[in-house]
Amino acid sequence: TQLLEQSPQFLSIQEGENLTVYCNSSSVFSSLQWYRQEPGEGPVLLVTVVTGGEVKKLKRLTFQFGDARKDSSLHITAAQPGDTGLYLCAGVETGGFKTIFGAGTRLFVKA
Amino acid sequence: GAGVSQSPSNKVTEKGKDVELRCDPISGHTALYWYRQSLGQGLEFLIYFQGNSAPDKSGLPSDRFSAERTGGSVSTLTIQRTQQEDSAVYLCASSLLPTGTRLGGRNGYTFGSGTRLTVV
Numbered sequence: 001t002q003l004l005e006q007s008p009q010f011l012s013i014q015e016g017e018n019l020t021v022y023c024n025s026s027s028v029f030s031s032l033q034w035y036r037q038e039p040g041e042g043p044v045l046l047v048t049v050v051t052g053g054e055v056k057k058l059k060r061l062t063f064q065f066g067d068a069r070k071d072s073s074l075h076i077t078a079a080q081p082g083d084t085g086l087y088l089c090a091g092v093e094t095g096g097f098k099t100i101f102g103a104g105t106r107l108f109v110k111a
Numbered sequence: 112g113a114g115v116s117q118s119p120s121n122k123v124t125e126k127g128k129d130v131e132l133r134c135d136p137i138s139g140h141t142a143l144y145w146y147r148q149s150l151g152q153g154l155e156f157l158i159y160f161q162g163n164s165a166p167d168k169s170g171l172p173s174d175r176f177s178a179e180r181t182g183g184s185v186s187t188l189t190i191q192r193t194q195q196e197d198s199a200v201y202l203c204a205s206s207l208l209p210t211g212t213r214l215g216g217r218n219g220y221t222f223g224s225g226t227r228l229t230v231v
Contacts, residue, residue, distance in 0.1 A: 101153040101154035
């Protein structure tokens with residue numbers, strides 16, 4: 001069974017600080033996605049990374065896929081209260097269709 | 112519709128009763144997935160439908176759980192004889208292509224807002 005471990009599980013920071021969330025696995029994924037979920041809503045796709053070593057930027061968010069396609073990170077620069085939410089990484093199993101989700105990182109950004 | 116629609120948004124039921132949860136995917140999306148999200152947990156895969164192919168039911172936790180997808184569109188997840196451990200948010204998602212395909216993997220899922228099931 002493929003597993004994705006996210007860390008930290010919970011993060012509370014002040015507005016303006018930087019942070020990094022990690023997503024690790026011993027398995028190789030064909031692609032990896034990051035979602036953000038707000039209370040009472042379903043997860044919303046932020047980005048998909050496909051190539052080992054790939055880096056994608058979405059405004060203040062930087063996503064990186066590990067060279068071996070087993071891990072990923074999400075870095076947020078100058079966090080804002082609007083960034084508050086549950087961040088989920090999800091790996092698409094190689095050669096299959098299932099997407100395996102991590103348990104999530106709950107981020108709270110204080111004004 | 113514009114998004115994935117799930118109903119009801121909240122359901123409280125007595126232990127032992129049956130419940131039906133509905134998912135209306137985005138029109139034209141061939142793949143449909145059900146996930147379960149318990150408090151503090153990640154999303155647990157339940158079942159996957161792709162076109163007219165037989166569904167992958169490998170994630171269903173027990174034979175009390177079943178799902179069907181009629182006409183390649185609307186899906187219903189049924190839980191019989193509900194137990195307290197069934198309490199969770201049930202999320203439905205659809206994608207234009209299966210995520211195992213090159214393009215499908217890039218596009219990811221579109222999720223509904225979920226049904227919060229509470230078994231008392």
